[in-house]
Amino acid sequence: MIEKKIRNRYGLIPVLGILMGQFTVGQDAAPDKNWHQLDNDTGIHLEQAYELLQDRKSEKVIVAIIDSGVDYLHEDLHTKIWVNTDEIPGNMIDDDKNGYVDDIHGWNFIGFPNGDNVEHETLIETRIASAGKNYPGSKEMYEEAKRAYHIHKRGAEEKRELYGKYLSDIETIKSTADASAQSLEQVIGQMGSLSSVGKLLLNAQKEGKDVDHVESQIKEAYAFYSKALDYYYNPYYDSRHIVGDNITNKEQRSYGNNDVKGPDPSHGTHVAGIIGAIRGNGLGMDGIAEHVELMIIRAVPDGDERDKDIDNAIRYAVDNGADIINLSFGKDYSWKKEWVDEAVRYARKKDVLIIHAAGNSARRLNGKNNFPNKYFESGNLFGSKEAKNWIEVGAATHHFDEGFVANFSNYGKEQVDLVAPGAQIYSTTPNDSYAYFSGTSMAAPMVTGLAALLKSHFPHLSSQELKDIILGSVRTVGHEVYQPGGNQKVPLSMLSSTGGILDCGQAVKTALQRSKNI
Numbered sequence: 383m384i385e386k387k388i389r390n391r392y393g394l395i396p397v398l399g400i401l402m403g404q405f406t407v408g409q410d411a412a413p414d415k416n417w418h419q420l421d422n423d424t425g426i427h428l429e430q431a432y433e434l435l436q437d438r439k440s441e442k443v444i445v446a447i448i449d450s451g452v453d454y455l456h457e458d459l460h461t462k463i464w465v466n467t468d469e470i471p472g473n474m475i476d477d478d479k480n481g482y483v484d485d486i487h488g489w490n491f492i493g494f495p496n497g498d499n500v501e502h503e504t505l506i507e508t509r510i511a512s513a514g515k516n517y518p519g520s521k522e523m524y525e526e527a528k529r530a531y532h533i534h535k536r537g538a539e540e541k542r543e544l545y546g547k548y549l550s551d552i553e554t555i556k557s558t559a560d561a562s563a564q565s566l567e568q569v570i571g572q573m574g575s576l577s578s579v580g581k582l583l584l585n586a587q588k589e590g591k592d593v594d595h596v597e598s599q600i601k602e603a604y605a606f607y608s609k610a611l612d613y614y615y616n617p618y619y620d621s622r623h624i625v626g627d628n629i630t631n632k633e634q635r636s637y638g639n640n641d642v643k644g645p646d647p648s649h650g651t652h653v654a655g656i657i658g659a660i661r662g663n664g665l666g667m668d669g670i671a672e673h674v675e676l677m678i679i680r681a682v683p684d685g686d687e688r689d690k691d692i693d694n695a696i697r698y699a700v701d702n703g704a705d706i707i708n709l710s711f712g713k714d715y716s717w718k719k720e721w722v723d724e725a726v727r728y729a730r731k732k733d734v735l736i737i738h739a740a741g742n743s744a745r746r747l748n749g750k751n752n753f754p755n756k757y758f759e760s761g762n763l764f765g766s767k768e769a770k771n772w773i774e775v776g777a778a779t780h781h782f783d784e785g786f787v788a789n790f791s792n793y794g795k796e797q798v799d800l801v802a803p804g805a806q807i808y809s810t811t812p813n814d815s816y817a818y819f820s821g822t823s824m825a826a827p828m829v830t831g832l833a834a835l836l837k838s839h840f841p842h843l844s845s846q847e848l849k850d851i852i853l854g855s856v857r858t859v860g861h862e863v864y865q866p867g868g869n870q871k872v873p874l875s876m877l878s879s880t881g882g883i884l885d886c887g888q889a890v891k892t893a894l895q896r897s898k899n900i
Contacts (some may be wrong), residue, residue, distance in 0.1 A: 388396040394501045402892045412818050413780045415667055418803035418828065419885065422781040423742040424827060426803065427857075428670060429654065430834065430887030434894065440838040441550045445657055445830060446488070446699030448692065451644030453651045454487050454678060459660040463487050466702065480701065481636040486591070488678035489698055491691040492625060493639035500621045501645040502613040503685025506715045507531040512617035518718060523750075523812030535615040542607035548600045549578040556593060566593065596641040600848040614685055622682065627690075632676045632721055635694050639737045642678035648811050652819050653710050655810030656827040657834065666816040667808050670831025670886070673838045677704055682711045689718040692754065696725035700732045705837050706848075708830040709738040710823035730771040735845035737830045739822035740776045740792040747774075747797035756799070771845045773833075773852065777804025777825040778883055784871060791822055793866055793877035800856050801874070802828035802884040832886050840893050851896070855889040856882025 414420075419428040444464055454463045466486055476483045483495075493498040510517050510527035510751035517524045558570045566587065570580035586596045612618055622629050627637040659669035659675050681687055681695040692709075692812030699707050707729065716722075729736055741752045749757040758770035777788035778801040788805045792798065804825030811817045831850050843851070857879050862871040 386578065387456075387703065395660030395745060396640050403621040411809075412806055412815055413832070416807040417470075417780045419668070419670070422777065423729050424780045424786070424803065424883070426670075426832070426884045427887035431832075431890040434887065435835075436538060437544040438839050440673045441835045441841050442673050442675055443706065443837045443841075444675045444677055444702075444704045445671070445834050446679055446695075446697065446704035447650060447654055447657070447827075448679045448681050448695045448707060449653055449681045449711065450684075451490070451642055451647035451650045451680040452540065452654045452676065452678045453643055453647045453810075454676075456651060456655075456810050456812070457814045458652055458663070458810050458816075459651070459676070461660060462489070462654075462669070462674060462676050463751070464677040470665045480674055480746045482638075482698070484640045485702075486640060487704065488640075488642045488680070489695075490641050490644060490655055490680035491498050491638040491694055491698075492621075492683055493641055494624055494626050495639050495800045497639060497641060499639075499641060499644050500552055500624050502609070502619075503621050503683035503687075504616065504619055504720055505534075505614045506686040506717065507534065507712045508615050508617055509686075509717065509807050510796050511717055519716065522870070524713055529691060530714070531615065535611070538607050538615055540611040542604060542611060545604040545607065548579045548582070548766060549604060550596070552583070552593065552597050552600070555583070557582070587739060590764070612676060619677045621685075623810060629688065631717075632690060634692065635697070644681050645879075646679050646684065646812075649710070649819075649823065650680070650682075651812050652807075652809045653823060653827045654678075655816075656807060656824060657708065657831045659810055665811060666670050671834035671838060672830065674831075674834045677702065686713040688752075689716060689721045693718075693725040696722070696729055696736075700725075700729050700734050706830055706833050707734060707736045708825045708827050709736060710821075712739060712752050712754070714743075714751060719753060719759045722754045726754070726756075726769045726772065727758075730769060733771075733845045735773070735833055735848050736769070737773045737775060737826050740774050740794075740798050740825040742777075742790040742817070742821050743792055745792055746792035747792050749797060752792060771849065773800075773829055774798050774803075775826045775829050776801040776878055777820075777822045778802060784864050786859060786861075787866060787874065787877060788820070788822075789864065789866050790820070791825075791866050795876055796879055798878040799853055800829070800878050800880045800882055804828070828884055832889055835886065836889060839890075840897060843893065847896075851889050851892050853880050855885050855892045856880045857885040857888065858882045 421427045421430050422620045466547055470477050470484050482489050507527040511531035555569050567708045583596055627634055654676050657669055658671050658674040661668040661672050679695045681691040715866050756769040758767050776798045777791040779788050804824040806818045807824040808818050859874045863874055865872050
């Protein structure tokens with residue numbers, strides 16, 4: 383289904399109730415705005431962590447957010463944004479000679495120097511299917527992607543047609559009711575051919591929703607699938623002319639522009655707030671890490687990101703001093719995985735920790751069905767075929783029962799390391815606003831925030847030590863939970879390698895003990 387595909391891309395559960403076959407978001411009432419930080423069974427025990435650290439000095443830590451862009455002027459973020467002090471703003475000169483002109487707060491790898499930006503993009507399966515024999519990956523992945531492309535495109539066409547018919551039928555019902563002065567029920571009862579949309583209207587009415595509310599949701603759904611066909615599944619759409627680079631040239635790195643906000647920074651701004659929104663200012667919510675600088679790297683469009691951009695984004699973060707990198711995105715297939723692998727190896731060599739969202743397709747990961755991932759395509763580093771500086775994060779809810787693991791979260795006994803709160807998370811959104819988002823995209827920055835908190839107070843810790851402390855300090859869950867996507871109950875240890883949830887308090891205790899033993 384297209385909605386599952388787009389959820390996987392964003393790590394963001396759509397709020398279109400009509401897409402889910404209902405008129406409300408498929409979750410219960412929104413919890414407390416800071417539920418994920420509380421010292422309880424489902425929270426990350428952040429207050430405990432700060433109490434333990436109150437007498438310890440801290441240093442600034444740079445966290446790179448590779449995402450859709452960030453509203454760096456947000457009231458709850460503006461003082462936490464990384465500033466490249468070696469660059470003179472607005473002089474159109476590469477003062478620090480790092481290859482990027484006026485990169486004050488980071489860089490945008492999906493833009494053109496004149497300020498144009500990529501907003502929409504195709505999905506990776508569309509690119510692979512249309513490439514044919516020119517696809518550089520395996521034949522198996524080509525065949526699988528091509529099959530998925532045709533299935534998903536056909537599904538989007540059917541949904542757009544369905545919602546288009548719904549809109550036409552609603553207009554008929556409304557005009558008939560107005561002309562005849564009949565009730566909605568009477569008109570629907572007389573129009574048997576409109577029974578499908580009529581049932582939707584009647585059910586919505588029982589929930590207190592009027593016809594205009596239903597119509598607005600259906601219009602939104604129709605626009606959603608229209609966009610999918612115009613961009614995601616359109617093999618003729620080419621966004622790369624906006625960037626102006628040679629997409630096949632890996633060594634071409636100095637392309638893009640310095641607009642790190644981009645056309646729609648909603649997702650990246652939400653991620654940024656979870657990590658480092660200003661603490662204690664009485665606005666919106668508090669971020670996890672206090673002494674953090676957020677480096678913004680825009681490389682993720684509305685569609686699937688490209689491996690060349692992710693390769694360059696990781697390298698930019700490493701070269702410009704990032705200690706930790708947050709990756710809250712993913713796709714089902716890869717074009718040039720080895721390019722991203724090389725960048726991950728580069729980050730490992732420079733002792734930079736990478737934290738990645740597991741994705742939201744409610745499926746078991748196997749190392750070949752979600753990208754990027756920690757498994758190297760070829761070769762090894764330090765005797766390993768996987769990235770030791772990588773943490774993979776699934777999502778948990780605020781319910782400490784069988785539904786503890788979010789029903790959309792990807793999972794894997796070896797592939798996913800731990801879970802962190804990721805359902806109904808309140809954080810910053812553009813233009814000084816705040817909202818609840820759900821997805822593993824929200825869980826990953828929880829871990830990133832803790833990594834930054836630890837690095838800030840224990841600057842001697844290496845990326846490997848940070849990872850070991852975080853994973854070794856999880857709070858295990860004694861009861862069984864539903865495996866995402868079904869009703870089967872399993873131990874959390876079957877869904878992740880640690881079988882636990884992020885615990886900031888215990889992680890700080892462990893770091894303090896290690897510090898004493900040095």
